[in-house]
Amino acid sequence: MKLLLTRELGRLAKWLRILGFDTEYFKEANISSLIIQALRENRVIITRNHRLPRSAGLRIVLIKEEKLKEQLREVLKALEISLDSVLMFSRCIICNEELVEIAKDQIKDRVPEYVFNTQKDFISCPKCERIYWQGTHWGNVETILKEIAQ
DSSP: OEEEEEGGGHHHHHHHHHTTOEEEEEOOOOHHHHHHHHHHHTOEEEESOTTOOOOTTOOEEEOOOOSHHHHHHHHHHHTTOOOOTTTTTOBOTTTOOBOEEEOGGGSGGGSOHHHHHHOOOEEEOTTTOOEEEOOHHHHHHHHHHHHHHO
């Protein structure tokens, strides 16, 4: 499922990427461009904008909640999505690209020395070249997901 979030939902966009969802973040104010992109890319629009026009072929999820955890819960319920831990951390949180494995010897000078010495597996974004590894944030995300599931 491909998602398109409006500019007031930046934190939610980041978290949906962390969970592995193809999530574009639309920063512009131009509603026409938003609708065109959603239709062209077959994306579900997620917004807090109550004035967004309804059109044929356009699926819109209107977010009512203020807090991030409740927003995540609302999206998952509205789209009938089940979380899959295999998909977690499979997309870049910056540019939404799918992450790929990268050999440890290729990133030696690109991560802190402590990280290089304590981690064995790394993944990278082919677009922005950001490097990711399984740090403490992995457990933090799992804790939040358990809270959301309640």
